[in-house]
Amino acid sequence: MTLSDANIRRPAPTPCPWLRLSGTAKVAWTQRFIVTAFLVIWEIWARVGGDAELIAPPSAIVRALFANILSDPDIRAAIALTLFEIVVAYVLAVLGGLALGIAIGSSTISRRALYPIVLLLYAIPQVVLLPLFTLGFGIGPAAKIAFGFSHGIFPVLVNVVAGMQNINPLYLKAARAMGAGRADILRDVVFRHMVGSFFTGLRLAMTMTLLGVILAELYVSTAGVGYFTKLFAETFDPAPLFALIGTLAAMAIVLNVIVRTAERRLTRWKG
Amino acid sequence: MRGGSALPARLIQLGFVAAFLALWFVIGRTGAISPLFLPPVEAVWSALTALVQTPQFWAAVQVTLTTIVEAYLIALALGITAGYAITRSRFATKVLEPIVSSIFAIPITLFLPLFILLFGIGTASKVAYGAAYGFFPIALNTIAGLAGVENHYLNAAKSMGFSHFGTFRHVLFQAAFPVILTGLRIGFFVCFASVLGGETISSVSGVGRNIALSAELMEPARMFAWIAVVIVAAILLNGIVSLFENRMRKGPA
Numbered sequence: 001m002t003l004s005d006a007n008i009r010r011p012a013p014t015p016c017p018w019l020r021l022s023g024t025a026k027v028a029w030t031q032r033f034i035v036t037a038f039l040v041i042w043e044i045w046a047r048v049g050g051d052a053e054l055i056a057p058p059s060a061i062v063r064a065l066f067a068n069i070l071s072d073p074d075i076r077a078a079i080a081l082t083l084f085e086i087v088v089a090y091v092l093a094v095l096g097g098l099a100l101g102i103a104i105g106s107s108t109i110s111r112r113a114l115y116p117i118v119l120l121l122y123a124i125p126q127v128v129l130l131p132l133f134t135l136g137f138g139i140g141p142a143a144k145i146a147f148g149f150s151h152g153i154f155p156v157l158v159n160v161v162a163g164m165q166n167i168n169p170l171y172l173k174a175a176r177a178m179g180a181g182r183a184d185i186l187r188d189v190v191f192r193h194m195v196g197s198f199f200t201g202l203r204l205a206m207t208m209t210l211l212g213v214i215l216a217e218l219y220v221s222t223a224g225v226g227y228f229t230k231l232f233a234e235t236f237d238p239a240p241l242f243a244l245i246g247t248l249a250a251m252a253i254v255l256n257v258i259v260r261t262a263e264r265r266l267t268r269w270k271g
Numbered sequence: 272m273r274g275g276s277a278l279p280a281r282l283i284q285l286g287f288v289a290a291f292l293a294l295w296f297v298i299g300r301t302g303a304i305s306p307l308f309l310p311p312v313e314a315v316w317s318a319l320t321a322l323v324q325t326p327q328f329w330a331a332v333q334v335t336l337t338t339i340v341e342a343y344l345i346a347l348a349l350g351i352t353a354g355y356a357i358t359r360s361r362f363a364t365k366v367l368e369p370i371v372s373s374i375f376a377i378p379i380t381l382f383l384p385l386f387i388l389l390f391g392i393g394t395a396s397k398v399a400y401g402a403a404y405g406f407f408p409i410a411l412n413t414i415a416g417l418a419g420v421e422n423h424y425l426n427a428a429k430s431m432g433f434s435h436f437g438t439f440r441h442v443l444f445q446a447a448f449p450v451i452l453t454g455l456r457i458g459f460f461v462c463f464a465s466v467l468g469g470e471t472i473s474s475v476s477g478v479g480r481n482i483a484l485s486a487e488l489m490e491p492a493r494m495f496a497w498i499a500v501v502i503v504a505a506i507l508l509n510g511i512v513s514l515f516e517n518r519m520r521k522g523p524a
Contacts (some may be wrong), residue, residue, distance in 0.1 A: 011275075018298055023365075026362070027362070027365045027366050028360075030366045031366055031369065031370060034366070034367075034370065035370075037414040052386055054389055055389075063295075108284070109279070112283075113283030113284055113287070114277070114283075114287070116284060117284060117287060117523075120506065123460070123462060123469050123505055123506070123509050124501070124502050124505050125464035125468070125501065125505060126464075127462075127464060127467055127471055127479070127483050128467055128471060128478075128479065128497070128498050128501045129498065130468075130471055130472075130483075130485050130501075131471065131482055131485075131486030131487075131494060132486070132494065132498070134307075134486065135307065135308055135486060136308050171452060189276050194502035207376075207378070210378045211293070211378050211380055214378055214380045214381055215380055215468055215472065216473050218380065218383055218384065218473075219471065219472050219483075230384065232384075233384040233388045234385060236388070238388065241385065241388070242385070245381050245382060245384070245385065248381050249377045249378075249381055252376075252381070253373075253376060253377060256376050
């Protein structure tokens, strides 16, 4: 086959490359364009019209990320400490929420009596208890872990109880008809049914734990990221402040993505 | 609460609250927990009754309520407008919905120092922070609600000769309403909590500031009194919002 043959068989190329893109590709390119345009406008605005004490252009933020944030061992240690606080608080919240949820959800009477109390506590803006946590746990990492834990435990608890609740009664009837005892039903029917809802709880718990730890860090901190954000904000040094916040935001996104991916992988069997 | 009587459950709940207060009272008497961390229940009660008689109390409550209302109204107006504008085109929905929802995946609390830097330590930064937090659930639910309206409803309305506004009023809005309403409720509580949080962390006035201040001044009874006020307010608001929501759900549909 010669080159000219191949040319003849090819369909006439569409004049504009944009029109040749598939629907999803168009969406992706428009998103990239919007994000780029946003950064460019921010850069120009910050250089031309913005107050240098309040707003930094993206280029200066990237420079500050390497010059002030990642190269400073104190700030690196603060970021690592925050990550440690989040992970410990999250693990404790998941274990505690699971244990309490099973305890509350495994009998009708305890669920009826205690679940509304749990929901009521969940509705209270916990942030007002933050000074109390500082009084009780000091200004170190313990208060941050405790506050992250108290935020993260509720979504796990609520979802575990909810998951144990809405079971198709036919399954229970069938299990009982086949001679399953209370323990068998709990293990083989109720827990299995709870798994999906439990993973939803795991995802929400990460969001809430992040919120709790960050709130506690911002409230009072002597060595964590809260200390440095306060320092940069009070000295009107926006570039490292933006860079530090960006780093933490990236950390939050990565943690959320890990939890979401785990949720998707582990609930795949549900189809 | 399907089947059976709710009475035993109610009794257990009341018993739980009573047991909680009794335990608190006993701890206060025996001093098992330092009164600095958990002041006796009587001390909190007398601090509370003293507190509500001071004009400062009402001034702080007014500051916080005004901030919450302003933040919520901004979040409401921007969230619904953005949601409506974005869903006018299917392409724009596909492009912008993921952007909005991925911004919402970042804890906005991280940006609180920026809000303080940009808007100052006064109420303006708390209004902006609360509005930013409340915007996302409202906008995302408005998008989900409006984009989820089935095309054949709109086509039917068009073929029956509805005007543009008539279609919006009677079809689009009605169909999307339950989902939007959920967003409005979530947005309200997010606003409420974030305004209090902003006040607690860095502010010069308001309920949150007073909680932090009484902790700094080592006045735990006063701090617990403030916390009790917020808890009661949260429970009341929860009741009011559910009542309002139930009525709205029955109303226009």
